[in-house]
Amino acid sequence: MEVVLSLLEDGDDKMKKLIGLLAICFVFSLSAVAQQGGHQDRGRQGGGRPEVGGGHRNIPKHGPARATTQRPVEENRHFNDRGGHPDAPHVHNNGQWVGHDSGRNDAHYRLERPWEHGRFTGGFGRSHVWRLGGGGPGRFWFGGFYFSVAPYDVGFANGWLWDSDDIVIYDDPDHIGWYLAYNVRLGTYVHVSYLGM
Numbered sequence: 001m002e003v004v005l006s007l008l009e010d011g012d013d014k015m016k017k018l019i020g021l022l023a024i025c026f027v028f029s030l031s032a033v034a035q036q037g038g039h040q041d042r043g044r045q046g047g048g049r050p051e052v053g054g055g056h057r058n059i060p061k062h063g064p065a066r067a068t069t070q071r072p073v074e075e076n077r078h079f080n081d082r083g084g085h086p087d088a089p090h091v092h093n094n095g096q097w098v099g100h101d102s103g104r105n106d107a108h109y110r111l112e113r114p115w116e117h118g119r120f121t122g123g124f125g126r127s128h129v130w131r132l133g134g135g136g137p138g139r140f141w142f143g144g145f146y147f148s149v150a151p152y153d154v155g156f157a158n159g160w161l162w163d164s165d166d167i168v169i170y171d172d173p174d175h176i177g178w179y180l181a182y183n184v185r186l187g188t189y190v191h192v193s194y195l196g197m
Helices: 002-010 012-040 151-157
Strands: 129-131 134-136 139-142 145-149 166-171 179-183 189-196
Antiparallel strands (some): 129 166, 145 189, 166 179, 179 189
């Protein structure tokens, strides 16, 4: 309050600068609120919590179950099973893993040398949330561990923030040599292979 009173005493120029500075701060605040709102509303039903993604409170308790039947592999498969859901493999907040149903014989996830760089030992599941440290689908890292997204899944990682998103790693029960990286913000996941430390 003292600053404002001294500005009033010193003249109109300082007051104009203060008003201009406050206006700029207000504009940036509105921009940040608008961006945050876009993430919160995605996938909501009836104004409740989002059905897909939505942050740390919606991290799946466990990875997918082993596929008991095999779904025929489709090259241009779509995953947006409901309005507002992403067109990428994702996890509903009730724990249903959408898109992990092609079974063990899916040629997209066959590796010549599974576990070529060893096995990931950093920790699995919701109690181990990792912040991405950089890179891209071909090679990304967190906590000193390096991974690569499966070539078939690269398009499903669109929108991932490779230097700041939080992810959780799960074992893949069907595809030998692969893990599943779940994006906490988006609620989507991709198959990833471990490249070592």
